[in-house]
Amino acid sequence: TTGSASTTPESDDVEYLTSVSIGTPPQVLNMNFDTGSSDLWVFSTELPADEVNGQTLYDPSKSSTAQKLQGETWSITYGDGSTCGGDVYTDQVTVGSLTVKTQAVECADHVSKEFTEDTQNSGLFGLGFDNINTVMPDRQNTFFTNAKSGLDQPLFTADLKAGAPGTYSFGFIDKNAYVGKITYLPVDTSQGFWEFTSPGYLIASGKVQRVALQGIADTGTTLLLLPDQVVSDYYSSVSGAQYESSQAGYTFPCSQSSSLPDFTFVLNSSSAITVPGKYMTYAPTDSSGQTCFGSMQRNTGVGFSIFGDIAIKSAFVVFDGGNTRIGWAAK
Numbered sequence: 001t002t003g004s005a006s007t008t009p010e011s012d013d014v015e016y017l018t019s020v021s022i023g024t025p026p027q028v029l030n031m032n033f034d035t036g037s038s039d040l041w042v043f044s045t046e047l048p049a050d051e052v053n054g055q056t057l058y059d060p061s062k063s064s065t066a067q068k069l070q071g072e073t074w075s076i077t078y079g080d081g082s083t084c085g086g087d088v089y090t091d092q093v094t095v096g097s098l099t100v101k102t103q104a105v106e107c108a109d110h111v112s113k114e115f116t117e118d119t120q121n122s123g124l125f126g127l128g129f130d131n132i133n134t135v136m137p138d139r140q141n142t143f144f145t146n147a148k149s150g151l152d153q154p155l156f157t158a159d160l161k162a163g164a165p166g167t168y169s170f171g172f173i174d175k176n177a178y179v180g181k182i183t184y185l186p187v188d189t190s191q192g193f194w195e196f197t198s199p200g201y202l203i204a205s206g207k208v209q210r211v212a213l214q215g216i217a218d219t220g221t222t223l224l225l226l227p228d229q230v231v232s233d234y235y236s237s238v239s240g241a242q243y244e245s246s247q248a249g250y251t252f253p254c255s256q257s258s259s260l261p262d263f264t265f266v267l268n269s270s271s272a273i274t275v276p277g278k279y280m281t282y283a284p285t286d287s288s289g290q291t292c293f294g295s296m297q298r299n300t301g302v303g304f305s306i307f308g309d310i311a312i313k314s315a316f317v318v319f320d321g322g323n324t325r326i327g328w329a330a331k
């Protein structure tokens with residue numbers, strides 16, 4: 001089997017939403033596919049009304065294929081401090097033409113304000129490793145784990161685009177979606193993430209800095225979060241760039257946007273991925289449009305780097321669960 005679905009960016013490419021069908025008859029929710037976590041959770045009819053603002057609610061009582069997982073609950077806190085939790089059903093879940101008949105669907109009965117305010121996002125679709133699924137007392141599998149044995153190839157791919165719809169595909173690699181070769185790096189799954197190490201980086205056409213960047217490929221993180229040393233090196237070449245504590249990040253005059261340098265992360269001795277300078281301006285910090293927030297920021301407090309959508313939309317990425325490796329290609 002295989003399947004693929006279009007994924008559409010919200011404004012500023014802050015997140016990408018993908019249509020998912022759950023239950024019988026199908027209830028269609030737009031969800032945030034997140035390779036940085038491993039719970040499939042949805043806004044549900046169990047939420048208090050004041051925690052819902054525009055999202056689509058999954059109602060298990062209206063699905064003839066929903067089964068409550070008695071005694072099972074979930075609770076998650078994300079890196080930005082947002083939280084949610086609730087109880088668990090199994091139901092049929094379909095992405096494109098790919099169906100998992102018995103998928104754990106974690107129903108939120110509480111969500112923090114970050115989720116309430118994210119009005120188009122009706123849940124997270126975890127694509128990390130099962131060891132960080134939060135369901136207690138019995139941990140549940142991701143959609144990818146459940147689908148994997150039936151897939152033509154035990155992998156999924158992310159082809160995110162800047163300001164345009166892209167594609168998540170399961171079970172196959174679309175040769176028309178990338179150019180050149182796919183370069184694979186080994187993945188360490190011990191923390192539950194698609195964790196790999198880039199051996200170095202370069203700014204613009206400068207010399208390669210042989211600094212190991214241990215990080216995760218996280219489709220659910222917007223920006224590119226790297227070690228302080230790398231980030232200050234990058235912005236040292238941008239006129240007027242500074243770390244603005246009130247903004248909790250590096251900013252620069254928006255007038256500099258067209259001169260932000262490319263950022264390249266190395267994969268091996270003969271391969272690298274370049275984030276074009278045009279992606280390195282994230283957004284203005286206020287409506288005046290004077291000051292802009294950078295797409296590269298410090299990874300302070302995380303313990304590793306996060307190659308979020310800024311990096312992922314600069315490439316075609318293969319999440320190869322069968323071989324526990326990640327593949328990167330230009331496009």
Ligand SMILES: O=C([C@@H]1CCCNC1)N1CCCCC1
Nearest residue numbers: 034036037078079218220221
């Ligand atoms: O909570 C997260 C991210 C948040 C954004 C969405 N993906 C998961 N983590 C990944 C980085 C380390 C801490 C946990």
